[in-house]
Amino acid sequence: MGLRQRLVALLGLVVMVAEGLDITIASFVYPHLMREWGTPMSAVTTTVTAGVLSMAVGGAVAGPLADRYGRKGMAAAGIVVFGTATAAMSLATTIEIFAVLRVVACAGLGGVAPVVMAIVADSTPAARRAPVVALAFSGIAAGTVAGGLLASTVLPDVGWPAVLALCGLAPLLLVPLVMAYVPESVSVLLARGRPTEQIQESLALLAPGRDTSHVDLTRARDDEKQPMRKIGAILLSRSFAPTTLLIWLCYFVLLGAVFLLLNYLPLMAERAGLTAARTGVAVGLFGAGTLCGQLLASFGLRRHDRFHFLALASGLSALAVCVTAAVGTGLAGMFVLIFVLGACLGGSMGALQAVGALAYPPTLRATGMGWMSGVGRIGTLASGLLGGVMIGAGWSISHILFLLCVPLALTSTAALLLRNEVRPAATGATVAPSDGRSGRGSLGEGA
Helix, strand or coil: CCHHHHHHHHHHHHHHHHHHHHHHHHHHHHHHHHHHCCCCHHHHHHHHHHHHHHHHHHHHHHHHHHHHHCHHHHHHHHHHHHHHHHHHHCCCCCHHHHHHHHHHHHHHHHHHHHHHHHHHHHCCCHHHHHHHHHHHHCHHHHHHHHHHHHHHHCHHHHCHHHHHHHHHHHHHHHHHHHHHHCCCCHHHHHHCCCCHHHHHHHHHHHCCCCCCCCEECHHHHHHCCCHHHHHHHHHHCCCCHHHHHHHHHHHHHHHHHHHHHHHHHHHHHHHCCCCHHHHHHHHHHHHHHHHHHHHHHHHHCCCCCHHHHHHHHHHHHHHHHHHHHHCCCCHHHHHHHHHHHHHHHHHHHHHHHHHHHCCCCHHHHHHHHHHHHHHHHHHHHHHHHHHHHHHHCCCCHHHHHHHHHHHHHHHHHHHHHHHHHHHHHHCCCCCCCCCCCCCCEECCCCC
């Protein structure tokens, strides 16, 4: 990897940090709204549910638009949307205004993640793609840790409006960096019929100092045409449908489990009698565990099969949930279990991002990941609804966790099935240095 490729991956990581921070801080604001505004639990549940649905729509819409019109511009637009809306939430005076702004912010958040992951995958050599994508995605967990620290230290002193303003305005500083230093994806330029010179310029920006004149764009240009017409192939064709459905199942379960804990862990902790400071520590530990798990996934995917890693991490997640629900421990023991649970779920999510990034051709990468993310958000929608209902009905933390064990175990099985579905298509997804006839290189996934 060259310097520019590392810079693109670093920007992707920082954008994911901003996304994780935004999501986490919002979950800490809800208890304050209930106390200060007298907001009922039903209104909080409605806001969370509407936000999750907005994230699903944002991902499903942003992916195809990014493949058609450009991934760099779509990523910048998503950052502007969620940053501006989150900052505006600090000025809200009623739950209705707050909810509308949260829905707008979530639309931007939903669109940013799959597009940024596609950009990172596009900019990374094929041999390094899985671990680098997992590493960039770990920024969400890092944002969760930062959110927990802000909630336990800064938020009680300065108040939630100031924290929301900070979390909304800070990401806007990333927009000029994205526009200046991230080259447009070659697959998008090919699909839009851009001149060969412009495509060579993009390759030169991504790999400065390296000769890219030998790359043969002729066959690639034929393969990359009209990506919007291929959406049906992802959803319905014999070659893509089994892969898509299995990945959607994994997204549904894992995102649902993670977001259930992120959105309702503060409320569940308060029910358990923890102070606001200890609640912040609990969420921070969950985020720290998630970050460690995703970093472990990034290192592990350098040497181990991504499907086996996903299956193992998902199975351990189910085991960790069962142990957390069944074992009665003191405060220290509970914190340890929360950390371990976060690590297992984080490793699963990191491996799943690598699987999704390598499952589809380059021209469909943002579309595929956007639709996977959008459909997967239905799992978070279900968790938002069920979480509100269960907490409102007085369910204990143990009962809620026991409910998560079965779907997490099913995810482990789905990962093994994915290995049989994806691998045949992925074996040819490498750079061909020469076509064996003309001596010219061809533009493969690792270009």
